[in-house]
Amino acid sequence: MQTKNTLEIRNLTKSYKDFSLQDLNLTLPSGCIMGLIGENGAGKSTVIKLILDMIRRDAGEILILGQDNREHPEILREDLGIVLDDTGFSGCLTPKQINHIMKNSFQNWDENYFRGFLKKLSVPEDKQFKEFSKGMKMKLFIAVAMSLHPKFLILDEATNGLDPLVRDEITDLFLEFTRDETHSVLISSHIVSDLEKICDYIAFLHKGRLMLCEEKDMLREKYGIVHCNPDQLRDFPENAVKGRRITKYDAELLLERDQVPNGFPVSPVSIEELFVFMAKEEA
């Protein structure tokens, strides 16, 4: 049965001694890519580990493909392709051996697809994992995740540390993947430009709190930047300003476009600027 939403998170809470994720609500519709953006330590990996039930939630609910993530997770994982930044295969394994391991682990494993994928990404089959560069490792993880023909790809910092060419190659793969509208992707990164290129939805996490979660195009339509001089700041209602950067000579304000007073030209805002403005305003 195809569910309308690939991922639904309701009131998710997880507390540590020095960090807490508070009351997170997220919905990822099928066929979409959602980017989870946040600074280092914002809680992106915590959210992903909670989704994968690698850590236990304190409260809330997580539904993946319409099913609670804690009910028969081993069956659910057959439909998930997962790439985690700091975890992986044993350094002694070769892609050829990984193929045998996966073939004997997953029912959906497509050996031909995997080998074709490695060839396409120029990943050698007989080289040990420990000899791979960071980019090669990431390509291998992505090849493994894609060869399961998953319905849902979950990628934690999958493009970090990669050179721009490899990043571009990989982000194109994700776009191709979501051409099938039963496929969805959740990707976390602090490299906002990558996410801006491919995501349909953007979720901002800041210090464990979800600042916003909206369609990317809506965000661009909704928000804009106004340049003015510091004396003109009083013309803007305080609650309309979502972020500001003020120097002695000029000021940049992030505002909802419909709250900008007449006479001020509004410049478009990039997702990266939007995040930086909002995060600084929160701080």
Place this chain on the structure above:
Amino acid sequence: MKGLLLKDLYMMKSYLKAYLFLIPVFWILGSFSEDSLFLTVYSCLLTAMIPISLQTYDEKEHWSCYSCTLPYSSGQLVSVKYLLNLMTMLLNFTMILLGQLIRTLCVSEFNLQELSLLLIPELFISVLPTVFILPIIFKFGAEKSQLANIILAVLIGVVFGGMTIAEDSIGTETVISKVLQNPAVFTAIALAGIVILYGISWQISMKIYARKEFH
């Protein structure tokens, strides 16, 4: 679980080459050297360390975390190490017995008495690291479990030292005759003890792993 076993076998082939070389050396020496059946104890000890070493590598290389993304239950992720212990132990004892059989055929001399006396301590040695150390590694991690390794080594030393003292004070022949008076009872009690210890350890490890968080 075949995929997990396969992964461990690949890792053994790559990381535990020294074990794979030394274990057959002890089989051969234990079978064909004069009065050196006790050398097979070392093959048991090395075999017993295989699951511990592999679990340590798994942790170091973040496999423990990645394996949470595979379609296996936490019980299966734990059981594979116990299963591996049983499989390598079975192979080890088969080879020891095979060595004795070949020795009998070659020199018509079978160390039945010595072998039967060694079999139970060897079984204990083969399972003790798994029974004792694996749950501690699953709970606290390989690094923090170093102390458990030391305690176990001391424990084995004390047991064997105690056996030697007992032999010296009572006399080897007396000990052997006491055991051989009721070999079936002695073996059955010892085997039951091993099975119970093994079962308890396996259950504890599964409970620990099911509650574990992977950060």
